[in-house]
Amino acid sequence: MHLLWLSALARGPLRSLRRFGLLNSHPMSASDPNTVITRFAPSPTGHLHIGGARTALLCWAYAQRALKEGRNGRFLLRIEDTDQARSSESSTRGILEDLAWLGIDWADGPTVEYNGHTIGGDERGVGPYYQSQRLDLYNQHIDKLIESDHAYPAFETPEELEAKRKEAIEAKVGYKYDREALQIPREERMKRMAAGEPHVVRLKMPDEPIAVHDQILGDVTVGPDEFDDFIIRKRDGFPTYHLAVVVDDALMGVTHVLRGQEHLINTPRHIAIQQALGFSSPTYAHLPLIFNADGSKMSKRDKDKTAKKAVKDANLSTSPIEGLSDADFAKWLKDKTRQLPSDQLLTLAGMLRVHLPEIDVEDFRRAGYLPEALNNYLALLGWNPKAKNDDGTDVERFDMDYLAANYSFEGMGKGQAKFDRVKLLSFNGDAIAQLSDEEFAKRWHQWATSYDAALCARFSAADMLMLAPAVKTRCKTLADGRDVVGFAFIADDAIEYDGKALHKALLKGDAKGLEMLKLFVDELDSIDPFTPEAIEQGVAAFCEKHEVGMGKVAQPIRVAVTGGPVSPPLGQTLAIIGKDATRNRIDSCIRNAESPSQAT
RNA sequence: GGCCCCAUCGUCUAGUCUGGUCCAGGACACCAGGUUUUCAUCCUGGUAACGCGGGUUCGAAUCCCGCUGGGGUCACCA
Numbered sequence: 001m002h003l004l005w006l007s008a009l010a011r012g013p014l015r016s017l018r019r020f021g022l023l024n025s026h027p028m029s030a031s032d033p034n035t036v037i038t039r040f041a042p043s044p045t046g047h048l049h050i051g052g053a054r055t056a057l058l059c060w061a062y063a064q065r066a067l068k069e070g071r072n073g074r075f076l077l078r079i080e081d082t083d084q085a086r087s088s089e090s091s092t093r094g095i096l097e098d099l100a101w102l103g104i105d106w107a108d109g110p111t112v113e114y115n116g117h118t119i120g121g122d123e124r125g126v127g128p129y130y131q132s133q134r135l136d137l138y139n140q141h142i143d144k145l146i147e148s149d150h151a152y153p154a155f156e157t158p159e160e161l162e163a164k165r166k167e168a169i170e171a172k173v174g175y176k177y178d179r180e181a182l183q184i185p186r187e188e189r190m191k192r193m194a195a196g197e198p199h200v201v202r203l204k205m206p207d208e209p210i211a212v213h214d215q216i217l218g219d220v221t222v223g224p225d226e227f228d229d230f231i232i233r234k235r236d237g238f239p240t241y242h243l244a245v246v247v248d249d250a251l252m253g254v255t256h257v258l259r260g261q262e263h264l265i266n267t268p269r270h271i272a273i274q275q276a277l278g279f280s281s282p283t284y285a286h287l288p289l290i291f292n293a294d295g296s297k298m299s300k301r302d303k304d305k306t307a308k309k310a311v312k313d314a315n316l317s318t319s320p321i322e323g324l325s326d327a328d329f330a331k332w333l334k335d336k337t338r339q340l341p342s343d344q345l346l347t348l349a350g351m352l353r354v355h356l357p358e359i360d361v362e363d364f365r366r367a368g369y370l371p372e373a374l375n376n377y378l379a380l381l382g383w384n385p386k387a388k389n390d391d392g393t394d395v396e397r398f399d400m401d402y403l404a405a406n407y408s409f410e411g412m413g414k415g416q417a418k419f420d421r422v423k424l425l426s427f428n429g430d431a432i433a434q435l436s437d438e439e440f441a442k443r444w445h446q447w448a449t450s451y452d453a454a455l456c457a458r459f460s461a462a463d464m465l466m467l468a469p470a471v472k473t474r475c476k477t478l479a480d481g482r483d484v485v486g487f488a489f490i491a492d493d494a495i496e497y498d499g500k501a502l503h504k505a506l507l508k509g510d511a512k513g514l515e516m517l518k519l520f521v522d523e524l525d526s527i528d529p530f531t532p533e534a535i536e537q538g539v540a541a542f543c544e545k546h547e548v549g550m551g552k553v554a555q556p557i558r559v560a561v562t563g564g565p566v567s568p569p570l571g572q573t574l575a576i577i578g579k580d581a582t583r584n585r586i587d588s589c590i591r592n593a594e595s596p597s598q599a600t
Numbered sequence: 601g602g603c604c605c606c607a608u609c610g611u612c613u614a615g616u617c618u619g620g621u622c623c624a625g626g627a628c629a630c631c632a633g634g635u636u637u638u639c640a641u642c643c644u645g646g647u648a649a650c651g652c653g654g655g656u657u658c659g660a661a662u663c664c665c666g667c668u669g670g671g672g673u674c675a676c677c678a
Contacts, residue, residue, distance in 0.1 A: 043678045083677055158676060165675090174602055174674075200676055217605065226603050226674080234676040241678045265604060265673045286605085289671070293611075297671095377612095380627090384613060394614065394626040413613075415606045416671055423612065423628040433641070473641040484640085505638095539637085554637035566639045 036066035036073045037255045040099075040106070041245065043080040044091035047342075047360035048098040050419070051260065051290045051298060054378040057403075058287065059258045060104045061379070064404035077109030077120065078248060081132045082238045098361040102371045103400055108252070126252045131244050138239040141247050141277060142201055142232060146190075150276035151232060153189055153199040154181035158235075176228035177202065201233040203243075203273060210268035215285040215409040217261075222268045230269060246270050250279040261286045261416075285409050288382045289416045292357075298419060303356045303363075304339045308332075310354040321347050358421075366451050368478030369424070370443070372399060373431035377424045379403050384411045397430065429476040437468035444471070447478040455482050458489060459576075466532065467576060470568035487562035488576050492584040497592055501565040505555040506593045513556035514593055516548065520557060521586050530579045532571030539570055560589035 038059040042052055059075055066073030077099070081087035092110070099106070100114035109129045111120040120129075128134060145151035154177075161177075168175035181189065181202070193199055205228065211221040232243035239247070249257065264286045274281050292298050311333060319329035321344050332338045340348070349356045358364045364374055380396060385406050387395040398406075432440065441464040448455040448464075459467070467485060475481040482489070506513035520542060527538040543553050557574070558567050561582060567573045574582045 041678090045678080080678060086677075161676085169601095172601070176674095214605095220604070222604070228674095231676050236676080238676090240676070245678085260672095261605070262672055263678090266678095288606080291671080295670070381612070386614070388614095388626090392626080396613090396627055413606095417613090418611060420611050420628070426628055429641095470640090474639075501638095543637090550637035552637085558638060564638095568639080570637070 032072075032255075034066075034071045035253075035255055036063050036071060037076060037253050038063045038074075038258060039076040039078055039249065039252065039254050040104075041078040041080045041248075042095050043083060043086075044088060044095060045083065045086040046091055046300065047362050048095045049298070049300070049360055050358070050364065050378070053098065053102060053104075053361050053374075054290065054381065055258060055260060055287060056099060056104050057102070057375055057378055058383070058407065059256075060106075061403045061407035062256060062258060063107075065407050068405050074107040074124075075105070076252060076254070077106035077129065078252070079110065079130045080241065080244065081130055082241065082244055084132075084236065084238060087132070094362065098365075101365060102361065102375060104375075124253070131239075131248065134244070134248065135238070137251065138233070138244055138247055139237075142239065142243065145203065145232070145273075145276055146201065148276070149186075149204070151201050151203050152181060152186075152229075153193040154202050154229075154231075155184075155192065155197060155199050156180065157198075177230075179229060198235055200231045200235055202229040203232050203269075203276065205229055205269075205272055206275070210271050212264070212267045212271065212284055214264070214267075215283060216288075216412045217264070217286060217414060220264065220267075222265070226265075227269065227272075232273070242266065242269050243273060246273040246277070246279065249282055250274070250277070254282050256283045256285065258285045258287060261289050285412070288413055290381060291416055291418050293418050293420065295418070298359055300359050301337075301339060302359055303342075303345055304332075305336075306354060306356050307340070307345055307348050307352075310352040311348070314352055316352075320351055366479075368447055368451075368475075368480065369428050370431045370478075373424070373428040375400060375403070376431070377427045379407070381417045381419065382413050383407065384413070386411055397427070425476045432475060432478070433473050435472065437465060437472070440468045440472050441465035444468075444478050444481055451479070452482065454489075463576060467568070467572055470532075470572040474568065484568060485572075485576060487564075487567060487573070490563075492577075492581050493588065495563040495585060495588070497559070497589065498564045501559050502589070502593060505559045505565065506589075512548070512552055514590065516546065516553045517556045517560055517586060517590060519546065520553065521583060521590075524579060524583055527579070530575055532569070532575045535574050536569070536571040557586070560586045 040052075040056040040059050042048065042056075048056075063073040063075040077096075079092055079095075081092070096110060096112050096119075097114070100112060100119055105119045107120075108122060108124060108126065109120040111118060111122075113119075122129075142151065146153070164178070165175045184192075205224065207224050209221050209223045211219055213219055230242065231240050233239050248254075267284055267286075271281055273279075290298055292302070296302075317330070319326045321329070324340075324344055332340055339345075345356065356363070358367050358369075361374075365371075376398060379398075385395045385398065385402075387406070389395055435443065441461065444464050445456075445461045448459075471481045471484050474484040487495075506517060520539075523538065523542050527534050539553060539557070540550070543550055546553075554570055555565065557570060559565060561567075561573060561577065577585070
């Protein structure tokens with residue numbers, strides 16, 4: 001909603017030839033030790049996953065650090081949409097907004113307007129930043145590889161290859177492409193390709209080990225037996241990820257590649273392409289992966305899994321959702337791999353009152369997490385600043401500025417990390433508690449505007465500001481802020497009294513609580529204005545006048561007004577419902593306490 | 601299964617490179633106390649880990665080997 005889509009700006013004409021020629025003389029090339037250019041290159045096939053957000057954050061931090069040290073530092077964003085079937089523009093849009101919300105700004109990349117400032121652009125003229133718009137560039141390089149005999153066309157169909165793969169698996173040997181296309185004389189190969197015969201292009205892998213000098217893991221060498229001549233251009237004419245990523249990183253001047261460890265085995269392939277093309281290799285750093293507490297992969301499917309379990313527990317067999325047929329619902333329920341669109345999933349979860357696990361950045365945002373807490377926790381998951389606070393504890397709580405000033409590969413762990421939601425919650429609670437009242441109220445209101453219409457309807461921005469000091473320390477997320485003041489959502493005549501609490505506060509012993517309560521109602525009129533401060537003062541004065549402790553008065557009022565023994569301080573509690581409601585509730589509580597039918 | 605990566609409290613981690621100052625430090629969670637008109641916050645204290653087996657060494661969480669365990673990857677996905 002704060003994001004303005006300016007994709008048209010990012011879609012300038014290709015100036016590929018000029019850029020291609022400029023490559024080696026570009027002032028910010030990989031050989032310049034004073035330059036750090038990192039990139040995040042998501043494929044727009046869904047929402048921004050929390051793991052992707054961490055990768056982006058660390059890429060951003062590494063470039064920012066260079067900048068802070070007076071060197072050249074740029075973080076660039078590129079959209080890897082070479083998978084025609086799975087990419088979508090709405091995904092791109094969501095990813096950009098999620099990054100912007102987190103405060104991970106990119107210097108180069110698609111241009112968006114977010115909360116009044118512009119992110120992205122093409123200052124260096126190395127765009128466009130959508131791979132689908134860079135096809136000419138890829139083809140130029142692929143042609144070059146074919147010409148220099150580093151790559152060759154191959155004509156087998158996917159089915160033929162699949163059959164061979166199956167055979168290999170049955171024979172329990174590792175499958176590798178058998179280079180059958182190389183049996184065809186080069187001249188004939190070229191002729192068939194020129195004639196338009198459907199084909200893929202494969203890279204001829206060198207027959208020697210390739211070493212990756214990883215900044216986190218150290219040197220990793222993989223032998224030639226582990227690789228076959230992999231495809232660099234698909235039958236549909238699009239490059240594969242491997243080719244596109246290498247060409248783009250080189251042409252965009254990327255110096256440091258930070259990515260998940262799942263890419264480690266891909267790196268030798270990328271180095272092979274770089275060598276064949278005469279590019280220098282960027283510096284690599286492979287980040288440890290993030291997992292669920294139970295060791296499973298943090299996957300979007302976790303949300304479906306949770307929902308399915310809830311449906312089964314509720315014994316629901318027909319679709320409760322409009323727009324989802326019973327047949328489709330049944331199919332979804334039966335098939336582990338089938339996923340529901342996120343809006344339907346959300347509706348379902350709301351109906352069944354289950355909490356879906358947050359997986360995408362958007363999920364955390366909806367659940368009321370603050371970007372600063374998310375960033376802090378994410379950075380700490382795998383990275384450690386190795387610094388001490390004055391009191392001798394380790395530095396763990398820090399902001400984006402600190403991250404940008406201190407992030408280095410040296411503090412990175414190597415092992416996989418489990419995502420601890422409880423610790424994140426603690427970080428978030430602390431981040432909320434640290435906000436000023438004004439800032440908290442602003443964020444709470446913004447959040448409610450997007451995600452909680454009922455809350456917005458009940459509380460004005462001014463109400464939220466008044467409640468801020470009471471709610472801040474009592475909620476872990478913006479979403480559970482409303483639970484703290486849940487009593488304000490109940491009608492005066494619908495309060496259900498907790499019998500035990502009522503007895504303890506009003507009737508126990510000499511029923512002093514009830515007596516105080518009766519006296520206090522008469523005092524209400526003298527409290528004016530009915531603000532938290534005035535109420536606190538009024539109650540304190542009342543206690544003094546009657547020579548009783550605060551507990552003898554506050555607890556009865558609290559129970560009378562909220563129905564239970566727990567609420568924020570009396571000031572906010574009474575102020576938010578107002579004087580009339582306070583009176584009504586106290587009156588009805590007194591009646592309730594004096595009624596002979598009063599149980600427990 | 602082949603190849604590759606990894607291994608300290610329940611979890612995230614410091615310490616490992618440059619063996620002794622580590623009967624292993626911090627954080628979250630948990631437990632116990634305290635402050636407070638309730639709750640929450642806050643404060644104090646506590647429980648809790650070097651995966652196993654061999655070496656090397658006067659001495660190993662730290663170095664070497666093996667095992668076990670976890671993960672990644674083996675697509676005309678990225």
